[in-house]
Amino acid sequence: MKIIILGAGVIGVTSAWYLAKAGHEVTVIDRQSGPALETSFANAGEISPGYSSPWAAPGIPQKAAKWLFMKRAPLIIQPMFDAATIRWMWSMLMNCNYSAYHTNKGRMVRIADYSRDCLIALRGETGIDYDHRELGTLQVFRTQKQMDGVGKDTEVLTEGGVPFEVLDPAGCARIEPGIDTSKIVGGLRLPQDETGDCFIFTNALATRCEALGVKFIFDTAMTGLRREGERIVALETSKGDYEADAFVCALGSYSPAFLKPLSLDVPVYPVKGYSITVPIVDEARAPMSTVMDETYKIAITRLGSRIRVGGMAEIAGFSKELPATRQETLTFSVEDLFGGAGDQSQAKFWSGLRPMTPDGTPVIGATRYSNLWLNTGHGTLGWTMSCGSGRVLADLISGIKPEIETSDLSLNRYG
CATH class of the missing domain: 3.50.50.60 (FAD/NAD(P)-binding domain)
Incomplete structure (x- = not known):
């Protein structure tokens, strides 16, 4: 055909x-x-079936209201009143309940787990290389409240048969020796996740x-x-x-x-995300794989001799502007956790439009x-x-x- x-x-x-x-x-x-x-082109670089969850989840509307007033907010909503934006956001809100979340997450995990298996088979067949690593993902928590809430995540992971480890700061340092443990109270590791350069x-x-x-x-x-x-x-x-x-x-x-x-x-809407890519100048301080900064919803990923820092969600239609404040948020996260690992003077700043469905x-x-x-x-x-x-x-x-x-x-x- x-x-x-x-x-x-x-x-x-x-x-x-x-x-x-x-x-x-x-x-x-x-x-x-x-x-x-x-x-x-320059996404966060993580291949994370274990973190395949819909953004539309119970409690998100309340969290979103708080994020709007954060200095380094993970969510930015530009004043827009076009029908497509309003309709998509309303539909997303209608999915912020336990029943919809359970259904939607089940679908997403099903595809993501299968996709990991397909990627492994494809890599074995072709020998393709893309700065990939198979060292898992570490989600780090800066507050005790975040750490105390990890039970909800591990319950879902257990239900889905996804291996995980709950770690104290010392345990996080064993996985990521370059991380500043004074900034975190613990972490959640998914050892089956991978990383790699999508481009x-x-x-x-x-x-x-x-x-x-x-x-x-x-x-x-x-x-x-x-x-x-x-x-x-x-x-x-x-x-x-x-x-x-x-x-x-x-x-x-x-x-x-x-x-x-x-x-x-x-029902697909462009949710804007940002990334910076910096060369590694201090191997001892650099991340080994992907580290998720839970507070700022930012992923810090090792890609060969580079660090890719990506995240944030901006509702701004098809805007491709690159505000300096967004880069500052990415820079702050990586420097706070892996200070001096990369040369920020050579950072390449980028944005992309993620095609999001409301569910x-x-x-x-x-x-x-x-x-x-x-x-x-x-x-x-x-x-x-x-x-x-x-x-x-x-x-x-x-x-x-x-x-x-x-x-x-x-x-x-x-x-």
């Missing part, structure tokens, strides 16, 4: 890999000059896709999908029309606007158009869920029963 994938981020490229492995003729089209140049991975996998016959077309603006009845017949672009047997939309935050002319309502679960599967498929809405977990999502989609398109349950992942769950 001839298949066109819209978008060359990590989701589009992993989809291409598994579809090509299934024997399909695949073309990937993107407006950028190469793979992974938008949301996949390097996506580009390396794209090269392997080309070896399988996948064609990449870059610097191409996509303007619409032409349909005949309930079937898509062509992708319209700045370089002409491309016909295919099937089409996959992996456009992240840009999926809703692109699909709106087809009367498809995809946290990505949208993977068919649409009411017989040959149009979706693989979008992964939020902060696109890197974590990428391989599993690509494999699931390839199986569905190929008429193969996926190895995990997928009936509740499609657009149909929103009615």
Whole structure:
């Protein structure tokens, strides 16, 4: 079957890999000059199935109200009153209850765990390298209140069969020797989590896709999908029309606007995140893997000879501004916990638009158009869920029963 994938981020490229492995003729089209140049470019670098939880959770509205007044707030809401923002935020609030949280987390963990297995298999098959480490994730707590509340997290982890360790400051230092233990009261470690550079991975996998016959077309603006009845017949672009047997939309935050002319309502919103990348100048002080700063919701990750510091959630539409105050928050977190490990004078500041659904679960599967498929809405977990999502989609398109349950992942769950 001839298949066109819209978008060359990590989701589009992993989809291409598994579809090509299934024997399909695949073309990937993107407006950028190469793979992974938008949301996949400089994310936090963590592959964390154990932390796959929806942002919409019990107690979040109360916490969000407090965060708005923090100097270094993990959540920033810009004054916006457009219908899309209000509708998405309202839908997210409606998911902030125990029943919805349990359902949504179950879906997310299912995909994330499967994706980890798919990544391990892919890495074994290809020998692909992307500055990856398999040393787990350490979530550190700065206050006793945070530490006392760890029971809620461990209960969920136990229920899901996820290994974990609750550590005192000395235990945290055994895992992360460079951390300043005077700033923390303890931590929660998930030893099965991994780290890696999503940009390097996506580009390396794209090269392997080309070896399988996948064609990449870059610097191409996509303007619409032409349909005949309930079937898509062509992708319209700045370089002409491309016909295919099937089409996959992996456009992240840009999926809703692109699909709106087809009367498809995809509840994905761009939640802005930030990162800095700094070179390591003191190995003894540098992190070994990923450290999650619970107070500021910031991930500090070792990527080869660099430190990637990423986090925050900003509701600001499609703004790509880089306010200095956001960089200051990232710098403060890493310097407070790993002071002097990186050269902040060489920090590269970046922002990306995470495609978030109100329930946290990505949208993977068919649409009411017989040959149009979706693989979008992964939020902060696109890197974590990428391989599993690509494999699931390839199986569905190929008429193969996926190895995990997928009936509740499609657009149909929103009615």
